[in-house]
Amino acid sequence: MAQSLSATPLAAATEGVANDVALGRKQAWRILIADDHEAVRRGLRSAIIGMGWQVCGEARDGKEAIEQARALNPDLVILDVSMPVMSGLEAAPQILQSAPRTKVVAFTMHESQQMKDEMAKIGVHGFAIKSAPLAQLLETIRSVLAK
Amino acid sequence: MMKSLRILLADDHDLMRRGLKAMIETHPGWEVCGEAHTGKEAVAKAEQLKPHVAVLDISMPEMDGLEAARQIRKNFPETEVLVLSMHYSDQIIREVVEAGILGYVTKSESDRDLVLAVEALANHKPFFTSHATELMLTNLSAAGGSFRRGSSDVKERLTPREREIIRLISEGNSSKQVASALGISVKTADTHRANIMRKVQVHTVSDLVRYALRNKIIEA
Numbered sequence: 001m002a003q004s005l006s007a008t009p010l011a012a013a014t015e016g017v018a019n020d021v022a023l024g025r026k027q028a029w030r031i032l033i034a035d036d037h038e039a040v041r042r043g044l045r046s047a048i049i050g051m052g053w054q055v056c057g058e059a060r061d062g063k064e065a066i067e068q069a070r071a072l073n074p075d076l077v078i079l080d081v082s083m084p085v086m087s088g089l090e091a092a093p094q095i096l097q098s099a100p101r102t103k104v105v106a107f108t109m110h111e112s113q114q115m116k117d118e119m120a121k122i123g124v125h126g127f128a129i130k131s132a133p134l135a136q137l138l139e140t141i142r143s144v145l146a147k
Numbered sequence: 148m149m150k151s152l153r154i155l156l157a158d159d160h161d162l163m164r165r166g167l168k169a170m171i172e173t174h175p176g177w178e179v180c181g182e183a184h185t186g187k188e189a190v191a192k193a194e195q196l197k198p199h200v201a202v203l204d205i206s207m208p209e210m211d212g213l214e215a216a217r218q219i220r221k222n223f224p225e226t227e228v229l230v231l232s233m234h235y236s237d238q239i240i241r242e243v244v245e246a247g248i249l250g251y252v253t254k255s256e257s258d259r260d261l262v263l264a265v266e267a268l269a270n271h272k273p274f275f276t277s278h279a280t281e282l283m284l285t286n287l288s289a290a291g292g293s294f295r296r297g298s299s300d301v302k303e304r305l306t307p308r309e310r311e312i313i314r315l316i317s318e319g320n321s322s323k324q325v326a327s328a329l330g331i332s333v334k335t336a337d338t339h340r341a342n343i344m345r346k347v348q349v350h351t352v353s354d355l356v357r358y359a360l361r362n363k364i365i366e367a
Contacts, residue, residue, distance in 0.1 A: 038258040043166030134161035 029145050030056040032072060034065035034088065035080040035107065040130065044078060047134050051142075062086030069095045074102055076145055078128075081108040081115065092122050103144050107137075152269050153180040155196060157189035157215065158204035158231070163254070167202065170261055177265070186210030193219045193226055200268050202261075205232040205239065206365065211314070213239070214307035217246045227268035231257060236363035240275075240282055249273040305346060310364055312339050317356045317365045 031053055033044050045055045057072045059065040062079075063086045069077055077095055081088040092104055105126040106119045116127050126144040128137045154171055156179050158164040168179045181196045183189040187209040193201055201219055203212035216228045229250035230243055243251045250268045252260045256276055267274035275283070305313070308329075315325045326336040349355050359365045 037166075037254060039163055039166035039170060039254065039261075041166065042169035043162040043164070046165055046169050047162070130162055131160050134165065137162065 029053045029075040030072070031141070032057045032059065032065070032068055032074040032077045032102075034059040034062070034068075034077060034083065034091070036060050036083045037080075040080070043134075044137075047138060048141075051138055053141075060084075062088055062091030065091045066094045066098065069099045069102055073099055076103045076105060076141060078105050078107050078141070079124075081106055081119075089118065089122075092119065092124055096123050103147075105141060105144055152177045152200065152265070153196070153198045154178065154265065155181045155183065155189065155192055155198035155201040155226075157183035157186070157192075157201065157207065157212065159184050159207045160204070163204070167257070167261070170257075171202075171265065174262060174265075184208075186212055186215030189215045190218045190222075193223050197223065198226055200227050200229060200265055202229045202231060202265070205230055205363075206314075208314075211307065211310060213242050213246065214310075216243075216248050217307075220247050227271060229261075229264050229268055229274070232363065234363055235278060235282060237282060238362050240279055244283065251275055251279055305343070309339060309343050309346070312336070313343060313355060313359050313364050316340065316352060317359045 031048055033041050033048075033055060035041050035044070041058050045058070048055050056074050057068045059068045061083045065077060065079060065083075065088070066086075068074075079088040079092060079095070083091075088106060092106065095102060095104055103125040104123075105128055106115070106124045107128050107130060108115060109130050111129050119127060125147070126140050128140045154177060156164055156167055156171070158167065164182055164184075168182070171177050171179055180198050181192045183192050184207070186203070186207045189201060189203055189207075189212075190210070192198075201216075203216055203219075205212040207215070212230055212232075216230055219226055219228055227250065228248045229252065230239075230248055231252055231254055232239055233254055235253055240251065249271070250264045250273065252264050252274070253276075256278075260274070260276055264274040311329070312325055315328055320328065322333050322336045322340065325340075326333045329336070331339075344350065344355065347355070347358050349358055356365075
């Protein structure tokens with residue numbers, strides 16, 4: 001696999017996508033967004049589409065995320081940890097169980113080693129911070145999908 | 148009705164800014180004429196772009212949204228300001244009202260209230276949600292008609308510089324790092340720190356962080 005020599009996370013993510021295409025890997029990944037804030041969902045949607053990926057669905061709480069994951073079988077779910085009705089922490093195991101092909105990236109406001117450890121125990125594939133630069137989030141998604 | 152409404156967006160989180168922009172630009176005739184990552188940049192762009200409405204996140208580096216809002220309202224009175232925060236706080240509401248800012252919405256309510264708020268402000272009308280209004284009225288009634296100070300622990304109001312220093316300390320910065328971030332001497336940073344701890348009546352950094360969380364100077 002080509003090594004990324006790009007200096008910035010956005011360049012790395014973009015270069016990573018180009019590498020995937022060059023190597024014949026599937027590029028139009030289908031991503032489900034689960035977050036209770038519309039502004040966050042819209043921001044993610046815009047960024048994901050900008051990378052040439054697809055947003056196959058959106059959910060506003062953990063329960064909806066499980067239902068959508070079962071129905072849509074996305075390649076990846078971006079799962080906000082803190083949501084009403086059912087949190088991402090509660091939803092993640094059910095998503096992983098009912099859609100075993102689907103990868104999950106946990107998404108939270110602040111970095112917390114404890115949260116990361118809990119999510120890793122559940123089997124979540126990646127962890128991203130909402131306050132980080134967008135390019136970093138995109139690179140996290142890309143690298144999880146590329147594994 | 149204005150032909151084109153020009154809106155300045157200020158939030159230090161890329162994702163939130165992008166999402167707010169998408170929400171605003173689905174409204175016909177509205178355009179995001181500029182974006183800022185810090186309060187300081189927001190004030191500079193308000194001067195340069197003269198937007199009709201400035202939407203400011205309250206928690207930003209290099210001058211928080213409240214101080215930026217005060218400066219924009221003072222220097223560019225034609226620009227209305229909408230302040231966004233993660234959670235409600237008595238202190239924030241008090242400061243918003245006292246600064247002459249007509250709009251305040253929490254981010255969790257922005258889904259339904261952002262557009263309504265911008266519409267109201269575009270017509271120079273105030274926009275506060277029913278929850279914010281209830282908090283304001285409770286404050287007024289409890290204080291016998293005048294707006295009571297947010298926390299009974301604070302005998303003197305914190306200055307914008309002090310609020311910034313609290314934020315930096317809460318993020319784990321040493322006095323040297325605080326001094327470097329603000330372009331002041333370490334001794335001045337230490338003096339500020341001592342004054343802040345005296346004002347808010349705490350003795351440790353942990354207590355200061357708890358104070359900052361309780362009063363929404365930082366967000367959990």
